[in-house]
Amino acid sequence: MAIAIDIQSVTRAYGPIKALDGIDLAIKAGEFFTLLGSSGCGKSTLLKLIGGFDRPTKGRILFEGRDVIDVPANKRPVNTVFQNLALFPHMTVAENIGYGLKLRGLSGAALKAKVEDALDLVELPGFGPRGIAMMSGGQRQRVALARALVMEPGILLLDEPLTGLDERLRQQMRDEFGRLHRRTGATFILVTHNQDEALSLSDRMAIMHQGRIEQLDVPAQFFARPANSFVAGFVGIDTLLKPERIEQHSDGLRAVIGGQSLRLRSPMGSLGDDSLVAIRPDRLRISESLDGADLVLTVVGTTFRGLQTDVHLAFADGQSLVAVVSSDSPSATLAHGARVPLSLLPDAAMLLSGLGMPPAA
Amino acid sequence: MTVHEGFGNRALLWIIAILGLLVIYAPPLYLLAISFNPALQPSLPSLSALSLDWYMALPREKALIGALQQSLLIAFATAVFATALSLLAALAYVELRFGRTSWFLLVLLPMFVPGVVQGLALSAVFSRLGVKASMITLISGHLLWAMPFAFIVILTSFAAVRQNFLLAAADLGANRWRQFVDVTLPLIRPGLVSAFIFSFLLSLNEFTRAFYLSGRQNTLPVVLFSKMNSGASPVIYAMSGAIFIASVLMVAALALYNLLGRRAPVLEAQ
Numbered sequence: 001m002a003i004a005i006d007i008q009s010v011t012r013a014y015g016p017i018k019a020l021d022g023i024d025l026a027i028k029a030g031e032f033f034t035l036l037g038s039s040g041c042g043k044s045t046l047l048k049l050i051g052g053f054d055r056p057t058k059g060r061i062l063f064e065g066r067d068v069i070d071v072p073a074n075k076r077p078v079n080t081v082f083q084n085l086a087l088f089p090h091m092t093v094a095e096n097i098g099y100g101l102k103l104r105g106l107s108g109a110a111l112k113a114k115v116e117d118a119l120d121l122v123e124l125p126g127f128g129p130r131g132i133a134m135m136s137g138g139q140r141q142r143v144a145l146a147r148a149l150v151m152e153p154g155i156l157l158l159d160e161p162l163t164g165l166d167e168r169l170r171q172q173m174r175d176e177f178g179r180l181h182r183r184t185g186a187t188f189i190l191v192t193h194n195q196d197e198a199l200s201l202s203d204r205m206a207i208m209h210q211g212r213i214e215q216l217d218v219p220a221q222f223f224a225r226p227a228n229s230f231v232a233g234f235v236g237i238d239t240l241l242k243p244e245r246i247e248q249h250s251d252g253l254r255a256v257i258g259g260q261s262l263r264l265r266s267p268m269g270s271l272g273d274d275s276l277v278a279i280r281p282d283r284l285r286i287s288e289s290l291d292g293a294d295l296v297l298t299v300v301g302t303t304f305r306g307l308q309t310d311v312h313l314a315f316a317d318g319q320s321l322v323a324v325v326s327s328d329s330p331s332a333t334l335a336h337g338a339r340v341p342l343s344l345l346p347d348a349a350m351l352l353s354g355l356g357m358p359p360a361a
Numbered sequence: 362m363t364v365h366e367g368f369g370n371r372a373l374l375w376i377i378a379i380l381g382l383l384v385i386y387a388p389p390l391y392l393l394a395i396s397f398n399p400a401l402q403p404s405l406p407s408l409s410a411l412s413l414d415w416y417m418a419l420p421r422e423k424a425l426i427g428a429l430q431q432s433l434l435i436a437f438a439t440a441v442f443a444t445a446l447s448l449l450a451a452l453a454y455v456e457l458r459f460g461r462t463s464w465f466l467l468v469l470l471p472m473f474v475p476g477v478v479q480g481l482a483l484s485a486v487f488s489r490l491g492v493k494a495s496m497i498t499l500i501s502g503h504l505l506w507a508m509p510f511a512f513i514v515i516l517t518s519f520a521a522v523r524q525n526f527l528l529a530a531a532d533l534g535a536n537r538w539r540q541f542v543d544v545t546l547p548l549i550r551p552g553l554v555s556a557f558i559f560s561f562l563l564s565l566n567e568f569t570r571a572f573y574l575s576g577r578q579n580t581l582p583v584v585l586f587s588k589m590n591s592g593a594s595p596v597i598y599a600m601s602g603a604i605f606i607a608s609v610l611m612v613a614a615l616a617l618y619n620l621l622g623r624r625a626p627v628l629e630a631q
Contacts, residue, residue: 053528073531080532086525090547099543100533151533 002030002187003063003077003154005050010059012045019045020056021211027189029064029154032181034190034198036234037208043191044083046208047157050189052076063154079148080157084164085140087132093119093143094128100151118150121180138169145176149184158190162197170197177201195235207231223280228353232278239279239321246275246351253351258315260295265350274354283348284323286311286331286340293341297321299334313340389605395595396602403595415599422596428584429600432565435496435580439503439564444557446504447511448549455519465516472509476569479505484573495576502570507563511556518552551619558615562608 005027012020020042027033035043048054049061052073060067068076079100087096098106098115106114119125122142127135135143141161148156158177162170178201181188192198198205199219206216207230215227226232229240243255246264253264255277264277287293297313300320309332314320323342325331334340391405398406399414406412420426450468457464471479483502484494492498522545530540568582575583581604588597 051532053531072536073528074534074536078532080529082525082529082532084525086523086529088526088529088544089521099530099535103534103539147529147533 001154002185004029005155005187005189006060006062006065007046007050008060008062010046010049010056010061012042012049012054013057018211020049023059023211023213025206025213025216027187028203029187030185032178032188032190032201032203034192034202034205035208036192036195036198036205038193038234041208042211043208044159045211047080047159047189047191050155051078051080051157077154078157079151079153079155080159081141081144081148081161083160085144085161087140087143087147089132091132092128093124093130093132093135096132096143097128097147097150100147114150118146121149121183122146122176137165138173141165141169141173142176145180149180149186152184153186155187155189156184158188160191160193162192162194174200199235207234224347226278226350226352229276229278232352237278237280239281240276240352240354241279241315241319241321243275243277243351244317255349255351258317258319260315262294262344262349265347275351276354277349278352279321279344279349280347281310281322281324283345284321285343285345286323286325287343288341290341292343294344295342297340297342299336299338299340301336302332302334304332311340313342392598393602393605396598398595401595403598415595416603418594418596419599419603422600424584424588425581425596425600428579428581431496431575431578432581435500435503436561436565438496438500439507440557440561442500442504443507443511443560444515444553447508447515447556448553450508450512451515451519454516455522468512469509471505474505476506476567480570480573483570487574493576494574496578498576499571499574499580502574503564503567506567506570507560510563511560514556514559515549515552518549518555521548554618555615558611562611566604566608 007023007025010023037043049056094115097118098111101111122145124142202219204218206213215231222235241257243257245256247254254261255264300314301312303310308324309327311323312320394405395403397411399412454464487498526544527540530544571580571583585597
């Protein structure tokens with residue numbers, strides 16, 4: 001049975017440092033929910049609180065409306081795939097997977113059947129008698145998943161489970177998580193610093209920063225309506241420009257940058273003096289002629305990225321943005337110093353409250 | 362492959378190593394050789410004259426056999442208690458956050474108290490309390506001697522018990538006791554076995570504390586010492602040789618156990 005989680009003004013302080021600062025979060029039963037953020041943002045602390053490995057300093061955590069603060073980890077309907085997997089080195093694959101069931105009192109044929117089902121589920125049939133040391137990185141990942149899922153948890157916690165795998169395996173395991181989520185119907189909570197993982201898997205996700213949730217939404221909204229410059233930077237909208245001033249025109253707001261004026265999508269919420277203009281690289285087009293161009297910028301470099309090429313373009317004041325073009329288009333070979341006309345699709349530029357940039361990944 | 366140093370350097374290292382081993386092992390091996398000499402005067406036997414005469418005579422030496430029994434009994438009791446108490450001390454160390462270093466030094470300190478001082482101090486305290494010297498007093502003395510070693514050995518084995526293993530066990534429904542039995546204990550088993558054997562040997566061969574603390578029945582080292590001073594028969598060489606061989610066999614068994622018991626590189630990539 002999938003379980004809904006209600007986190008109510010939860011704070012976890014270590015001395016004067018607040019790892020979590022008044023978190024309110026409702027996770028629906030059966031949802032694939034992701035906590036996204038860089039290291040130290042509090043996402044792992046929140047996971048620990050849900051798993052029962054730690055207690056909040058303040059606040060309540062409810063499972064299906066029942067307060068579980070005083071329920072220890074071994075009595076919660078939660079299972080975890082740990083960051084470094086934590087497979088028991090002195091047990092075989094089958095013993096690892098069967099350990100929790102054994103504690104529940106299962107034995108003999110019933111235990112064996114369940115373990116074998118779990119091995120089938122993660123596509124490792126026949127691997128039961130092997131030692132953990134004989135399994136590859138990807139196989140260990142599957143064993144850890146099977147060990148948690150065999151318990152039929154209402155909530156499955158995934159703590160940076162793909163760290164340390166190579167890109168191909170990450171891709172493969174990511175698909176596996178999606179498949180297992182549909183298959184088991186449990187509430188999945190993933191903690192990660194990798195936005196690709198978060199975006200491709202989550203029903204909803206929260207971006208965390210310094211113990212707070214910066215934005216909580218469905219993945220697409222993080223691009224359409226990032227809450228602030230931090231969120232925009234985190235999901236890959238890395239062009240954030242400081243405007244000289246903001247002007248109110250009859251057709252809406254316009255920002256003046258390097259002497260040129262560009263149309264802005266109406267902002268969310270209130271904005272201070274530290275507002276930044278975020279520009280989505282996928283909404284820029286390099287045009288043929290200077291007529292009707294929204295901006296005219298100077299090429300300061302190109303970066304070849306395989307199928308696509310980043311063209312770096314600078315304003316008169318030195319601030320720059322990136323336009324992504326197909327590598328076989330003529331724009332990909334623009335010379336340094338060339339003047340280039342740009343047209344902006346609607347919603348290309350938005351005004352965001354400044355919260356700084358996330359640290360480079 | 363690293364580039365090797367010159368032949369001269371390597372030869373020098375070998376010579377130093379062999380000399381060192383010679384200094385360590387020559388005396389007990391000399392003693393062992395003497396024990397196979399049927400002559401009354403202690404000297405190296407000629408190869409043609411090797412004999413087990415003195416070993417055959419051993420069972421008739423009531424005093425030595427009694428001392429050996431006493432020593433084995435005390436060594437066994439010491440090993441059991443030292444291992445159990447050191448396990449508890451190591452668990453405490455693992456649980457402690459602050460004061461870890463103090464606890465570590467506190468448990469270790471008896472190792473640095475000279476045997477003469479410790480034996481004298483204990484016997485003074487026991488007589489003050491009106492406790493007669495007996496097997497119990499000697500075991501308590503040996504416990505002080507063996508425990509620091511057992512503690513270090515067990516503590517070292519705790520490196521295999523990652524905090525995450527215990528969290529994972531809790532996650533799967535294990536309470537503290539089951540975490541200990543199912544995860545901690547199997548992972549530190551090699552340490553427990555080593556600690557037991559070390560404590561056993563340390564107690565078996567200990568002289569100074571036994572000299573002060575044993576009751577009516579002296580332990581083997583004490584009896585051997587007194588017999589040596591009273592110019593006894595070469596049977597004592599046979600007894601020494603037997604003890605030496607037994608000790609070597611036990612250490613060899615331990616090494617073999619650790620070699621075979623180790624399952625592939627389990628900790629790799631964890």
